[in-house]
Amino acid sequence: MATGAAEPKNKTRDADRTREAILKAAQHIFTKKGFVETGVRDITDRAGVNQALVSRYFGGKLKLFEAVLEKVLDVRIVTELDKENFGKLVLANFILSTPGRVNPLPILLGAVADSKARRIALRLLHDRIFVPFSVWFGSEEAETRAARFMIISTGFLTYRDQLPLPPFADEVHPSLRQWLEAEFQAIVED
Amino acid sequence: MATGAAEPKNKTRDADRTREAILKAAQHIFTKKGFVETGVRDITDRAGVNQALVSRYFGGKLKLFEAVLEKVLDVRIVTELDKENFGKLVLANFILSTPGRVNPLPILLGAVADSKARRIALRLLHDRIFVPFSVWFGSEEAETRAARFMIISTGFLTYRDQLPLPPFADEVHPSLRQWLEAEFQAIVED
DNA sequence: TATTTAGGTAAACACACGTTTACATATCGA
DNA sequence: TCGATATGTAAACGTGTGTTTACCTAAATA
Numbered sequence: 125m126a127t128g129a130a131e132p133k134n135k136t137r138d139a140d141r142t143r144e145a146i147l148k149a150a151q152h153i154f155t156k157k158g159f160v161e162t163g164v165r166d167i168t169d170r171a172g173v174n175q176a177l178v179s180r181y182f183g184g185k186l187k188l189f190e191a192v193l194e195k196v197l198d199v200r201i202v203t204e205l206d207k208e209n210f211g212k213l214v215l216a217n218f219i220l221s222t223p224g225r226v227n228p229l230p231i232l233l234g235a236v237a238d239s240k241a242r243r244i245a246l247r248l249l250h251d252r253i254f255v256p257f258s259v260w261f262g263s264e265e266a267e268t269r270a271a272r273f274m275i276i277s278t279g280f281l282t283y284r285d286q287l288p289l290p291p292f293a294d295e296v297h298p299s300l301r302q303w304l305e306a307e308f309q310a311i312v313e314d
Numbered sequence: 315m316a317t318g319a320a321e322p323k324n325k326t327r328d329a330d331r332t333r334e335a336i337l338k339a340a341q342h343i344f345t346k347k348g349f350v351e352t353g354v355r356d357i358t359d360r361a362g363v364n365q366a367l368v369s370r371y372f373g374g375k376l377k378l379f380e381a382v383l384e385k386v387l388d389v390r391i392v393t394e395l396d397k398e399n400f401g402k403l404v405l406a407n408f409i410l411s412t413p414g415r416v417n418p419l420p421i422l423l424g425a426v427a428d429s430k431a432r433r434i435a436l437r438l439l440h441d442r443i444f445v446p447f448s449v450w451f452g453s454e455e456a457e458t459r460a461a462r463f464m465i466i467s468t469g470f471l472t473y474r475d476q477l478p479l480p481p482f483a484d485e486v487h488p489s490l491r492q493w494l495e496a497e498f499q500a501i502v503e504d
Numbered sequence: 505t506a507t508t509t510a511g512g513t514a515a516a517c518a519c520a521c522g523t524t525t526a527c528a529t530a531t532c533g534a
Numbered sequence: 535t536c537g538a539t540a541t542g543t544a545a546a547c548g549t550g551t552g553t554t555t556a557c558c559t560a561a562a563t564a
Contacts, residue, residue, distance in 0.1 A: 175513090177512075180512090236477065237428070238351070246479075254479050268489045271490055274477070278477070279464070279472070282469070287464070288436075297461075326530085365543090369523055375522065
């Protein structure tokens with residue numbers, strides 16, 4: 125009761141509302157626990173709906189995962205960047221959490237352990253993140269720059285969320301945060 | 315037949331040899347498929363032994379995973395480093411594969427999706443890698459440097475092994491390799 | 505209001521997988 | 535040689551989990 129912000133049960137029957145509730149709950153739990161350790165019942169319990177509705181409305185857990193990714197992967201973020209403040213902007217908008225904006229990378233990374241989910245995540249990662257960033261970086265060594273972005277993002281998020289070693293006792297250590305920002309900035313400058 | 319280098323069946327009964335065969339097969343498959351997608355039967359089939367022997371000799375899949383990590387995590391590599399050639403040495407000995415030496419990081423990273431396996435991997439990662447590296451780095455910002463090492467290693471290996479995007483068509487692109495080496499070198503220099 | 509249909513539910517199903525059990529047999533000491 | 539023990543095996547077991555089924559009921563339609 126005190127733990128989660130579970131959705132209240134639908135009193136009136138409304139398929140669209142139910143679908144949205146499932147999507148929202150799924151996004152939350154996939155982010156938190158990863159694809160493999162997230163059960164369909166975890167999602168439907170949180171959404172306050174019946175377990176069968178995941179298969180009915182989305183065609184199964186895997187398709188639901190794909191639907192969550194499609195919903196969350198918003199590439200417009202690339203257009204909001206500028207090379208002057210790339211490091212700061214990326215860190216604020218893409219790596220650290222921002223209220224109102226969902227960071228898709230943790231969900232994507234939560235799929236690497238499952239071969240089927242990974243295939244889906246990989247396709248979206250390529251089309252919605254890697255390619256747009258490559259294009260945005262422009263000509264010289266664009267793919268290498270995009271790879272550097274992916275490597276640092278992936279490494280940092282995995283380290284922070286899955287491998288809580290020092291210096292992550294409470295939050296990101298200032299010196300590490302500073303390094304991160306410089307790393308991202310260097311991608312567009314070096 | 316043509317695919318794997320499966321162990322031949324033990325003709326003579328020898329518990330030690332069997333244990334070794336299981337460890338060797340487990341190391342191979344854990345590295346290749348990760349903890350979650352590796353089945354006990356996958357391991358025992360490759361080792362050419364009965365499936366029950368994993369539980370009998372190691373106490374279960376999780377304990378076997380721990381035994382593989384214990385066997386593979388060799389910290390002596392830290393003592394072989396020097397700050398002059400840190401980037402080159404780390405890249406050669408710790409990131410890229412070296413014949414005869416097993417890189418423990420992919421096995422460790424293959425456990426992040428499973429909460430129980432992750433706990434084991436995290437403990438060993440801390441004790442056998444993070445702390446030794448921190449100590450080796452020495453005084454100033456040692457933990458931040460160790461974190462940078464972890465982030466870049468983790469990001470690169472995840473990217474290369476789990477998310478094969480460009481520029482990884484065949485092997486590591488030279489410009490990316492060059493960047494990686496410089497990143498590692500900068501950890502001890504900046 | 506009577507009928508149909510879409511939305512929702514509980515239970516059962518199917519399958520995968522780690523583990524345990526009961527049994528077989530090679531090895532070795534007395 | 536002859537038990538005793540260690541080693542190995544096949545089969546069954548228990549459980550977790552995604553999915554399907556059969557059924558129920560509120561909402562919509564005429």
